Amino acid sequence: MTKFRSIFWHRRDLRIEDNIGLSEASKTSENLIGVYVLDPNLLNLSRTTSEAKNWFLGESLLELQKNWERRGSRLLILNGDPIKLISKLADLVKAECIYWNENIEPYEINRDKKIKEQLSKDKRKIFTFLDQLIVNPSNIKTNNNDPYKVYGPFYHKWINIINRTKILTNNLIEISRMPEKIRGFNERELLSIKNSDLNYCISKESKPIYDLLISNRFKNTNLCPCKPGESESINQLNFFINSGSINSYSQARDIPSLESTSTLSAALSLGTISCRAVWNGAQISKKMANNEYQINSIDTWIKELAWREFYQNALINFPELEKGPYREKWLKFPWQNKPEWFKSWETGLTGIPIIDAAMRQLKYSGWMHNRCRMIVASFLVKDLLIDWRWGELFFMKSLVDGDLASNNGGWQWSASSGMDPKPMRIFNPYRQASKFDENGNYIRKWIPELTHVSTPNLLSGEITSAERKGYPNPIINHKNQTSIFKELYSSIN
Template sequence: MPTAVAVITRNVRVHDNPVLTAALAAADRVVPLFVLDERITSSAYNAPNRARFLADALGDLHESLRERGGGLVVRRGRWVEEVARVAEETDAVEVHVASDVSGLTRTRLEQLRRDLGRRSLVVHESVVTVVEPGVVTPNGRDHFAVFTPYHRQWAERPLRAVHDAPQRLTLPRIRAGELPDGAEICRGATSPELAPGGETEGRRRMKRWLNDGIAGYADRQDELAADDTSRLSPYLHFGCLSPVELVQRATRDDSPGARAFVRQVAWRDFHHQVLAARPDAARHDYRSRGDRWRHDDQAFDAWKEGCTGYPIVDAGMRQLAREGWMHNRARLIVGSFLTKTLYVDWRLGAQHFLDLLVDGDLANNQMNWQWVAGTGTDTRPNRVLNPLRQAARLDPQGAYVRRYVPELAGLAVPEVHEPWRLDPQQRRAIDYPERLVDLSEAAERFRAARGR
């Protein structure tokens, strides 16, 4: 009876998992294999929030596989060596794995192909994008540098078929290995309100979002206090949900909300195709502006701790610390504040986000930071998001600030956004920092630095 290995990377699910489906079609017995790669656990990318979420997801996947007669096989060590060892141990005829865009994953696949020898390595399209990076390209170039023309072609691509979850699978005789917990993957404290991981929870949230949330998304997606976003990004990042299935189900409802939501999914694919073509953009400016960033540890620490004196910025940073997640619009506000108001290097902000974000995706995180810093694909690289104007427009009643900055909870508008309006006696009564910087002076400094 032939055996195939289905390697679990960012496809921690049984529904619409092309890697698992293809392995089941190729062989009578299938080994769903997860390798806890020591190169990732020892890297700066590893972080406690994502570790706990991943541990939840792996446990949930194991239970789903057990219900179908199998289970998740776990190994620890060097990824290539462990995958090849399991293939040898089970005399597998094929090894199935999904592609990805990071330099590490591409290097791993090249090494695995060499190490497998006579065994076939079947590499499937990315399981975290709707359209594979490199499929949609402009004439004469390897990727789109502007989102709108990319989205136009992306939207015209037919969706592949969604695969059903397998009914049954059979494991060969093999040592299963123990599932890792979050502390083994990465030691450290997690955010106190971190969402639970796993496909079961992801599908519950997807169903609720498609039934009750998506219709009003176009009108409310930027309202910070309403928090009317899907919050599905962590489940997409780890592959607990299929982006193809999500888009297919979302497009059944041709409402403005559904179209706006699917456009956001396209942004994820856009960033993946940029990083696939320019892997150096994870650390280097996609488009250099000649910046000579300020080194100000005190200002950077105040920003990280949510103590800048600008409530809308501090609310976003405190939401990040509390939940391991932040509203997308708040991410733009705090990113602009760090890179353009404080004029601090985007790489420092990107790393802090990766330290905490449960949906911390290298392509989306780094390219979004470059976009807001003006070193990426933004067609208006010198735009500055004024935090006071953003607060007035996106949190007009101050509910978002009050939720995450409790020392300001008793203030009314406009003082909740501008506590310096209080008289000195009232000001002393609240334990909230003074403004870190004057916005006018900061804007002038940025204009001078960028030469405009």
């Protein structure tokens, strides 16, 4: 079999192991180098990313570079427009083939289309693969060949496809393996770059990464539960399994004061771990489970993987979700959009403890517990009457695990503007606090000025002036505001 000089382009797959595109490239390439492009359109702190996510990205790239070097090749880091840089790099190193794993966001799809056109003009071979989903979206259709719009039926189809076609006899998905050694391009072959404006990525390979990290203002890395890099992602998965957290997930997952979730969301978003490795970890846990309760907990966690794929399928099939509500009637909703209320919400100063604790967790750690994401989203939309897109954007600018499909899907679910069939779901923040933070541990952790307040007062929000010690009074009355929301909602029906 003829083997080629090739480039593998890393995107949302910042790992060596179980990387479908990279594995295929290694099989068919005589010489192989990797490249990652710091795309300004995806590093825009005003819209598409956060300081926390850039920290996670930079640290993960440093480890990925070392992993390439250990195998005998190298990962180049470019900074700029991929449409120009990928083609230019291929020309300079005389690469015959370019490999990458497909992405699902509208910008990336349009960008990749242009890159394919340019590479095809240059007579280069292009090989792309589906890596970030367990099931190919083209296979998940209704009997009428339409995309699913409701999670329940989607999940049943998804799990049936896996059980029927994707799983081996031991219930594990086959993992793509990489050889221990990769033959890269020797220094002479890379000399052509020295006279180009891409020279710095050969002479100072990590400079663009260090520039990204040095300019980054996210400093509370010790508070962030998501740990960057392929090795740490594997460690987090193993800890989640070996500690037994996966066996009690169905009950403990909603308690924000507990470290009971996998916190692999950032790893899955940037691909420092594969969705198949996560699936396999769950299946291994099921084999070791002692009872039905543990098996049900593991299945509950697997359903979270399905939610991730449901939202990604939704964005693939309905790319207009990026721009606005799935239910068009919400375009007519008369949002009040008070800037002063939004400021109180984003800074954790609404005077409602569970809301403020969650928003401060996000501010200081770059991450927020999923139960709390639902609570603060419902509050912004159905109490403060602020357009859910304000919250969606703020989350993308704040979260270490910001992901367009999951973030958009979660906000549209909370706002009742998405595909979910229950439009009038409203969370009472005080009831949510009493149910999921019954001892007030989560609130006290993130709002230290309230540590002295009794638990009943903390959860009900009935805090005296003397107890507040500078903590604000509630900016709204929950009952009154939700009544207004219902009236406004009836006006668009």
